[in-house]
Amino acid sequence: MKKNPDTGLAVWDDWDLGHKQTAVWTFPECRIYVERIEQEWHVLSVADATNVREASRTFVDRSRKPASSEWRHYLSRESGPVRPQPVLPDRGIVVKPDRSLTLLAGESAQFFLEIPVWFRMNAGGERQVRVFEEALTVMSNTWFGDPVTGELCYVLATRLHQGMSSIAPAAWRAVCPMAVTNDSATDLAFERICLHVQNLAVFRGAGRLWTNSLSALFRGAEQASHIQVSPGAPEFEPGLEPAAPARQPAESWDIRRTFSRIREFADF
Numbered sequence: 001m002k003k004n005p006d007t008g009l010a011v012w013d014d015w016d017l018g019h020k021q022t023a024v025w026t027f028p029e030c031r032i033y034v035e036r037i038e039q040e041w042h043v044l045s046v047a048d049a050t051n052v053r054e055a056s057r058t059f060v061d062r063s064r065k066p067a068s069s070e071w072r073h074y075l076s077r078e079s080g081p082v083r084p085q086p087v088l089p090d091r092g093i094v095v096k097p098d099r100s101l102t103l104l105a106g107e108s109a110q111f112f113l114e115i116p117v118w119f120r121m122n123a124g125g126e127r128q129v130r131v132f133e134e135a136l137t138v139m140s141n142t143w144f145g146d147p148v149t150g151e152l153c154y155v156l157a158t159r160l161h162q163g164m165s166s167i168a169p170a171a172w173r174a175v176c177p178m179a180v181t182n183d184s185a186t187d188l189a190f191e192r193i194c195l196h197v198q199n200l201a202v203f204r205g206a207g208r209l210w211t212n213s214l215s216a217l218f219r220g221a222e223q224a225s226h227i228q229v230s231p232g233a234p235e236f237e238p239g240l241e242p243a244a245p246a247r248q249p250a251e252s253w254d255i256r257r258t259f260s261r262i263r264e265f266a267d268f
Contacts (some may be wrong), residue, residue: 008055008171009204012243014081015057022065025057025084025119027136027172032119033065034082041074041123041131055171074131078124085244086117086174086209087133088197092153094144095193097160103188103218108181112161114173115197115211120244136172144194153194160190164236167208174202174209177234184220195227199250203233204243210234212246 017023022035026048035042046066095113103109116137122128139154161167167175176195182188200211213230229250233240 008169009207009209011055011057011171012084012086012204014083017082020062022060022062023057023082024060025055026052027055027119028052029137029172030134032134033060034121035062035065036079039075039077039079041076041121043072043074043121043132043134044068044070045134072132076123076129076131078127078129080123080125080128083122083124083128085120085122086171086202086204087120087244088115088174088200088202088211088247089118089135089139089154090133090198090247092144092151092194092196092198093139093156094142094153095160095195096155096157097190097193098157099159101160101190103180103182103190105182105185105187108179110162111178111180112164112167113176113178113195114158114161114167114170115176115195116156117172117174117202117209144192169208171209174211175236176200176211176214177236178214178216180216180218182218184218186220188218196248196250198247199229201242201246201249202244203240205237205240208237209243210237210240 011025015023017034017036019036019038022033025032025034028051029048031046031048033044033046044066093115116135116139119134119136121131123131139156142153142155143150144153145151159166164175180188195214197211203210210233212232213234215228215230217226219225
């Protein structure tokens with residue numbers, strides 16, 4: 001796997017954590033402590049508001065680890081290196097753009113979304129064991145769709161970037177390229193977009209994380225929107241390497257209201 005400590009992506013490199021050693025991974029919104037004691041992994045997540053700008057990892061003296069009743073303990077016979085992975089959230093995400101944006105009838109556009117990743121820790125050599133997962137960014141819950149056929153999702157207020165120059169590299173966010181075509185006779189106002197990120201893999205580049213590319217086709221408010229997931233790494237950066245597989249691999253999905261203007265069931 002590539003190593004690039006200048007951009008913070010080194011936090012996702014394999015790491016040897018020996019008996020009675022304590023490590024901490026630091027991100028802008030949290031710190032994750034991991035300690036190994038024989039066959040036990042001790043894990044603690046701490047909310048952090050210290051305005052950290054870069055992700056990092058380091059060893060800490062056991063005497064300096066936080067005293068807390070929130071430490072979690074996992075048993076595993078695997079004693080190989082720690083293998084962290086950036087994985088996407090376990091539920092769909094309702095993206096709420098930070099500004100009003102309308103795609104006119106018959107038009108197409110390319111967007112780039114920043115999706116927060118979770119921290120997954122695996123351990124072991126050839127036989128890897130998943131020890132735990134932890135969200136690195138707190139997102140609120142919302143209901144997308146009607147009360148019967150809708151689904152529980154996370155809410156993400158973010159910008160729909162139209163180019164990469166406005167996106168700063170970050171080890172805790174993955175860039176999702178999405179091409180949208182408005183194949184209808186009406187304008188498409190971007191107020192909420194539901195993305196099943198469980199179907200997307202994560203890839204690692206020289207300076208940032210990526211997901212699969214998406215192609216979204218909007219046919220009208222009363223018709224199903226169709227989203228196609230491109231196989232493999234996106235083409236916006238050469239030499240991308242797999243970082244984490246999709247939770248639920250799928251080539252495409254159909255959601256009646258992928259694009260929605262309905263607010264009654266959203267927690268906004």
